[in-house]
Amino acid sequence: MDVLRPALININGRIYRKNAVKEERYEDEEEEAFSYSGPDRDQRMDEPCDADNIEQTDKGFRCAIEVPSVLYKYIIGKKGETRRRLEAETKTTISIPKPGVEGPIVITGSQKAAVASAVTRVEVLIESFRRKQPFTHFLSFALNHPQIQEGFKRFKEDVLDHCSQDMGVDASIFQNQAKLHLTIGTLALLNEQEVMRASELLTQCQDFIRDITEGKPLALEVKGLEYMNDDPSMVDVLYAKVCVQDGSDKLQQIADRLVECFVAAALMVKEWDRVKLHATVMNTLFRNDPSVEDKGGAGRPSMKDREAFDARNILERFKEFNFGKCQLDSVQLSQRFSSDCTGYYSSAGRATFI
Known part of the structure; x- marks a missing residue:
């Protein structure tokens, strides 16, 4: 039933599907697999993402996402594995501030659709792991x-x-x-x-x-x-x-x-x-x-x-x-x-x- 009715995550009015997969756990960090409830992965580069915050630069496109510093580790992953995988699959660069330093995660790429795809996937990761944080x-x-x-x-x-x-x-x-x-x-x-x-x-x-x-x-x-x-x-x-x-x-x-x-x-x-x-x-x-x-x-x-x-x-x-x-x-x-x-x-x- 978890496959037929997967958990849904609402981000800025758009619905994403969280796949029921085995989680990788290491030390105090976790990593999960997610998918957007829309086009397949090979079509994501052309998906209509929220592009209002994506700006064009001399070298391509750029988007800054405000993320609390306690969530950086979930985007980085064990020994940087998660970030490297996201960068490779979306053909973007993801810059993350140093641990404990509050600031935006900046995603850059040569194509606007690539940046939009990376933004979508980062936001889904952030939202999922945010729900696991203890309430303050x-x-x-x-x-x-x-x-x-x-x-x-x-x-x-x-x-x-x-x-x-x-x-x-x-x-x-x-x-x-x-x-x-x-x-x-x-x-x-x-x-x-x-x-x-x-x-x-x-x-x-x-x-x-x-x-x-x-x-x-x-x-x-x-x-x-x-x-x-x-x-x-x-x-x-x-x-x-x-x-x-x-x-x-x-x-x-x-x-x-x-x-x-x-x-x-x-x-x-x-x-x-x-x-x-x-x-x-x-x-x-x-x-x-x-x-x-x-x-x-x-x-x-x-x-x-x-x-x-x-x-x-x-x-x-x-x-x-x-x-x-x-x-x-x-x-x-x-x-x-x-x-x-x-x-x-x-x-x-x-x-x-x-």
């Missing part, structure tokens, strides 16, 4: 308001008082109360330019956000618990439910529209039809690494080294636990593995509801 930022609704933090503190104390004898339940798997949040979606922003671009896009989203909120903060209530798997005796993550007090779906509308905008800008990969709005309160990933953040809607966390806990007693006693109410007035572009002066994640951008 995420859009979040902060729930670290004083009342919610106090409610969470009571919840943690009560659970440990009544349920600490249950399998896997201990203080290490509770969320940091200063970092309580709702994750909207995750982003892999690989240099400062990409962080700035994401921040600017979030600012642009203020218009539709304020239309939805009518220029007012949203009154939220955090109440009740839920889990995602089928067996309450073997739970990895326990969530708190969050709802708008007036019963509207305004929070859901904002989250879904934000994902649409960031996906359209190729800054985020859409994983679900709708954002799953829930706040992590207990997560077994915290057991070995308290700094691990919940990935929310960006995919399943690794099951490696997980130790599930028995949540049956917790769910029976605290199913409708009320963590409190708060006024939500912004969405943030939060930086992973960071803290500001309040203990919440450092912000790289913000859009306000007011």
